[in-house]
Amino acid sequence: MLCIEGLCFHYNKTAILENIGIDLHRGQMLSIVGPNGTGKTTLLKCIAGIATPRSGKILIDGVDMSRMSRMDHAKRIGYVPQSSPGKFPITVFDAVLMGRRPYMTWRPSEKDLEAVANVLKSLNLENIALRDFDQLSGGQKQKVLLARAVAQETDYLLMDEPTSNLDLKHQMEVLEMVSGMVKKSGVAAMLAMHDLNLAARFSDRIVMLNKGRIFCSGRPRQVMTAQNIRSIYGVEATINETNGHPHILPIRPVSALG
C-alpha cells in the first residue's frame, strides 16, 4: 500500500499542499482531480521523489520513502510526467529501455530486452521503435513515456494527465491498458486527470483537490456530484449515469448565470 500522511509542500513561503492524506491499495486506480494550479502535479512529484515535502510521510509498503535509496524507490514507483523532457536524442526503443535502469548493470539482459519488446507491442509502438524520440508527435511521445514507466515494472504507477495529448482512440487504449495492469497484475495507479468523465469511468476512487487541500474523496459516484463540481470548478453541471459510471455534462459557468 502507498500511504501518504499529513503531507505539506511549500514553494518558498507559499503553501502548495496542506495536510494531504491518501491511501492507495494495490489493484486500485485512483484519480486526482481539481482545477488548474491546485497541486495535482506537485503531489505526484512528491511521491516520485522529484519534490521534497516540507512535512508529512510517504510510506511505500510500510517503508518510509525518505529512507529509501534511489534505486529501491525506482523499483517501486514509476512516473509518467505531464510533458516530455526537452531534448531526448535517442530512439524510442532506447527511451523505453531507460525504464529498465533500476535492474540493469552496464548492459541490458535478455530479460530487459524482452520486457521492452513486450511493452512496445502492448502499446502498439513497435512500428516506431527505431524512430528518434525528438521527432515524434506529442501524443506519440506521451505513449513512449508511459511505455518507459511500464517497462520499469513497478508496483505503483503515477501518471500526470496521461491522456492530455491523445486522440479518442489512444485515450481509450492507454487507460484500458493501465486498467488491465491494475486488475490483472495488482499494480496500483495514481493519475492526475482533467477529464472528469474518463476519471469517473476508469477510477476505483477519486480525490478532489482544491487549493492544495483534499476537498473530498471516495467512489466516483460520491465525488462527481453536481454540488461538488459547482463548488470546486464553478460550473453548473448535470450528472447522468452511463454504463454504471457517472457522466458529467457541463452546462455553464456559475458566474454566467447572472
Ligand SMILES: Nc1ncnc2c1ncn2[C@@H]1O[C@H](COP(=O)(O)OP(=O)(O)OP(=O)(O)O)[C@@H](O)[C@H]1O
Ligand atoms: N517551480 C515552481 N515554483 C513556484 N511555484 C510553482 C512551481 N511549480 C508550480 N508552482 C505553483 O504550484 C501550484 C500548484 O501547481 P501544480 O502544477 O502542482 O498544479 P496542478 O493542479 O497540477 O495544475 P494544472 O492542472 O494546471 O496542471 C501552482 O500555483 C503553481 O503556480
